[in-house]
Amino acid sequence: MTMSLSADLWPDVQPEAARRLMLAGVESFARRGYHATTTRDIASGAGMSPAALYVHFPSKAALLFEISRNGHQQALALVREAAEEADSPVEGVRLIVERFVTWHARRHTVARVVQYELQALPEKEFEVVADLRRGIERIMRDLVVRGMESGDFTVADPGTAARAVLSLGIDVARWYSERARKAPAVLGEEYGELALRMLGAKVD
């Protein structure tokens, strides 16, 4: 179960032992926070010795960075693909929000670490992740601006509106759990509508 989940979460990470450590890291960080988690906790969560952990990650910070960088790369990739697939700003915002919300609901434990443990990253690593975040924000902001130019959106401040649209998705990671009444994709569709309304699109 753990092995297949880790492969599902991080298909590009090799070997399997590294993925298992990342999964154990996510679980510990989400439960107790980054600072209160020891490398021993993580290693034992992955059924490994602390020495075996260091074969794959030189430090706890390196493990957090790998989780965070991977999560942000996945989010950026899905946002970029949705923007490229869409043939209008309205369609672009709808697709991005649907997939971004679905991802944050389905991957809520990973997403919680990715979104809320940023300040624990060392400065250089933080900058790498901040750059990925700016990429996501830029795509959304550009779409909002293009939609204003085409007359599809009416927005007072495209920066504020783009941030608010992404906020809706990010906050899903905070409250979503397996006990939520809604399936991730259903929630994504509803939020897609809500986001377009925020931007003043005529969708009704």
Added chain:
Amino acid sequence: MTMSLSADLWPDVQPEAARRLMLAGVESFARRGYHATTTRDIASGAGMSPAALYVHFPSKAALLFEISRNGHQQALALVREAAEEADSPVEGVRLIVERFVTWHARRHTVARVVQYELQALPEKEFEVVADLRRGIERIMRDLVVRGMESGDFTVADPGTAARAVLSLGIDVARWYSERARKAPAVLGEEYGELALRMLGAKVD
């Protein structure tokens, strides 16, 4: 400086030493997380001995509970007052979002602890706080339903919409900092408009 800020944050808490400990707790929890903070860290942040901390709070959990309960009571009070002041669902949602967002921006460090350290509360204390949260959600949901009945709002699912409106405000605590370009009250006004649009209100 510390003393006046603590009085400003918790006007109802007495004595001043308890407020100072709550402020030191907020700063430590926000920086390192609840689990990695010791009572010694908090006491020394407040310029007190660990023994002096126990005069006011029997445990670190009791201190977190007091911070969380107080923050949620403040949020519930401002939401309730806004709902009572307003003479329509449109006005109610606008006022709540304006004040809720302004509070989360202005009090972003406290709000971050209040919103993101819930799972660290012991079960009984969690239930007290969860009850206050349900109070906030109920007021927003009732307003959305009333607005649907009066024809002011058109919403597919009032529960989802009410949650999304509150999400916008909560997520402000995650990203807002003193370096943000917008003053809290200005952001509050912009978000008030965005929230009403989400609900399908005619505000333009």
